[in-house]
Amino acid sequence: MELRTPVLLLALLGACSGSIPCPQACRCDRKSFSGAIARCSELDPDVQRFPLDITRLVVENYHGERDLALTDRMFSDMGLERVTVIKIVNSTLRDIQVSAFHGLHNLQEVDFSHNRLILIHPDTFKNNKNLARVVLKGNPLQLTQVLEQKDHHFLNSESLRELDLSHCRLTQIAPKTFSNLRGLELLDLSGNDLTEIKADTLANLESLEDLYLAYNSISKIDPNAFNDIDDMIKLSLRGNPIxxxxxxxxxxxxxxxxxxxxxxxxxxxxxxxxxxxxxxxxxxxxxxxxxxxxxxxxxxxxxxxxxxxxxxxxxxxxxxxxxxxxxxxxxxxxxxxxxxxxxxxxxxxxxxxxxxxxxxxxxxxxxxxxxxxxxxxxxxxxxLQHLKPHLFEALTHLSVLDLSNNRLHYLNNKLFSTNKKLIKLSLAGNFFRHVPAVLFQTTPILEWLDLSNCRIVTLWNITEAIILKDKKYSAIYVILTYREIN
Structure with missing residues (x-):
């Protein structure tokens, strides 16, 4: 009886780790009680069938003779009904049919970064009620140039929280593009060719918290562009001609x-x-x-x-x-x-x-x-050639000070008189020939002192060394240029 518990534990551990049966061109591993991950070099719905406990599907660097297409109910037909994450990246994915993800009620995240997608049907994820994150960065979407759907909605999803459309060659965003994504909290449009943000560009995104518009060509932002957003927390406009x-x-x-x-x-x-x-x-x-x-x-x-x-x-x-x-x-x-x-x-x-x-x-x-x-x-x-004696007097909490690569020849003996918490000090690259030990009488916890690339000819004589010893200093790590001291 006493052996049953450890034997059972070992059995459970074996059941939740290691390789499991998997279709061709794939490797399946069970990582935890939450399910298994399948890593594939290609997808073929005609021959591949997956174990029911696969929760993550990863396809990377697929460049076959034919571009990859996701057909109607493809994933559920392959036995992936329980999948929560689908990641197909750096591949030749060109087409996604509107019902490709039907039956995937647990789907939470899709990542199709760096593929050949031009357009996605607005209702592609409409029935995936748990989908929270969609990453489409690096696809030539050009959605505003070819979008002909009703009201110009890009996607219809009540559950989506994060959408990444960075580096998708977008030159403009049509009105109401994101208006059926009212729950969206993060939108990444960085690395595109947008030139302005109009009053209706972000219409109906009242839940938006993080907006990334970095590295576009934006020079104009309408004063009313953010009116529909209630509580935006983060805005990045980096790298625009604003x-x-x-x-x-x-x-x-x-x-x-x-x-x-x-x-x-x-x-x-x-x-x-x-x-x-x-x-x-x-x-x-x-x-x-x-x-x-x-x-x-x-x-x-x-x-x-x-x-x-x-x-x-x-x-x-x-x-x-x-x-x-x-x-x-x-x-x-x-x-x-x-x-x-x-x-x-x-x-x-x-x-x-x-x-x-x-x-x-x-x-x-x-x-x-x-x-x-x-x-x-x-x-x-x-x-800097000199520092006033009382410059750091008020800084009783100073712990890190970098004075490297200046033109200092001399430091007043009382310069650090109140800096008892100084731990790290860099004086590298200055013109010192000697740095007296008395400078450090009031820095008892100094651990790191950089005197490299100075003009030091002598460090501390016996008297100065005794001063430091008598103060019961902790070990000081002193950095000096090789062969700097005669």
């Missing part, structure tokens, strides 16, 4: 990506229609000038990326004065910034600032005085 968002309103939007666009000026009204933003990516534009009131309305802003623009310094001291929830600011790659001074406001939540590659030649002694919770500071790849 010059302004003034006049557009998207209440509730939390994340906006407008990087790699054609923005040159941020006016006071640029973001007045985005009052709930928490994340704003403005990187890799051509922004030169920022109105002092550009961010005044973004009271919930936490993450701001202004990197790799053409912003000139110093910044207006009131620029972020109302953004009290800021946690991360990146100004990296703004080579004309040159000077960074104290900013007005309370930055009690700010923990990361990136000022790398900003052409910095000077920082005021009080540059970080009201950023006292900063934990990570990056000022690498600048032209």
């Amino acid at each position: 010059k302004t968002l003034e006049g557009i309103e998207v209440p509730g939007l939390a994340e906006l990506d407008i990087s790699e666009c054609d923005l040159e000026i941020l006016a006071g009204a640029s973001f007045r229609g985005f009052l709930d933003l928490e994340t704003l990516n403005l990187s890799r534009n051509s922004i030169r000038d920022i109105d002092p009131e550009a961010f005044y309305n973004l009271l919930n802003l936490k993450y701001l990326d202004l990197s790799f623009n053409m912003i000139r310094g110093p910044l207006d001291d009131s620029l972020f004065s109302l953004n009290q929830k800021l946690e991360t600011i990146s100004l990296a790659g703004n080579k004309e910034l040159k000077v960074f001074k104290e900013l007005f406001g309370s930055f009690s939540r700010l923990y990361h600032i990136d000022l790398s590659d900003c052409g910095l030649i000077d920082l005021s002694d009080s540059a970080f005085i009201n950023m006292y919770n900063l934990a990570r500071v990056n000022m690498s790849n600048n032209y």
